[in-house]
Amino acid sequence: MQKQETLTKNQKIILDLIEKSDQPLKAYSILFDVKKKGINAPLQVYRALNKLVKIGKIHKIESRNAFIACKNSKCQIAKATVFSICESCEDVTEIHDHKLSEHLRDFKDNKGMKYNKYNLEFFGLCKKCV
């Protein structure tokens, strides 16, 4: 709940839309939906998306080129994300698993990389689709 007040009009419009969906939305589908609100060009959408990703309000599902709202205010500002993705119905859920987060946070490779972010996507079949 820290910086929401700094969002601009375009950013708010697009965040609202994404938050109303419980599933990821694609940039051009967002564009289509917000044309009635005066947002006319892809770049306007991408700029808002990039900002919202940066401040952790939304996450990008990399394997799907789609954007989903973060429901977890404790999310470490978009720096540590885990998703489960059903390959049949494309349902996406953000996962917050303390033990898993710990393992990932503490991971060290043997090459001296300094990590500041990770993204993990699990794929499979949800209960409905098995």
Place this chain on the structure above:
Amino acid sequence: MQKQETLTKNQKIILDLIEKSDQPLKAYSILFDVKKKGINAPLQVYRALNKLVKIGKIHKIESRNAFIACKNSKCQIAKATVFSICESCEDVTEIHDHKLSEHLRDFKDNKGMKYNKYNLEFFGLCKKCV
């Protein structure tokens, strides 16, 4: 070493190219490089890439839309991948960490998802770029 002999000409050309690079290659840069070998269209490249991904010879770096050869013959056929990515020089390394793999393999969510695959990408700065 199981099914290599079944690769077709296009698949071999493209796998060769990717294996010669220690860094990920993008589809259209591959296309450019293989034109001299008679591969003329994006689709020919994408078809080979998809096949090579499916059989685990290469992996897709989702956050970069790029493809890298798998150096690990024990890789569980493209079903369990971990990469480290330097955000400055874009150096990408595939990670094989037994303990991490175990944690990821054994992960269960609380929704009854049946997982068969995951992809994890770590981002940060490599030793050279710190």
Place this chain on the structure above:
DNA sequence: TTAATTATGTTATATTATTACACAGCGTTA
């Protein structure tokens, strides 16, 4: 109040990936 930073609006373009169609090769099996 000036300067720096961030966002906007618009046009054009770059990059990534798929659809659709006609056909070729190969192994199975009837």
Place this chain on the structure above:
DNA sequence: TAACGCTGTGTAATAATATAACATAATTAA
């Protein structure tokens, strides 16, 4: 043999995703 299913090929067209470049406005910081 012939018919079939399956996988791959070649080609053209197009869809989907994302950024560059430019001029301007609004917001913040000094």
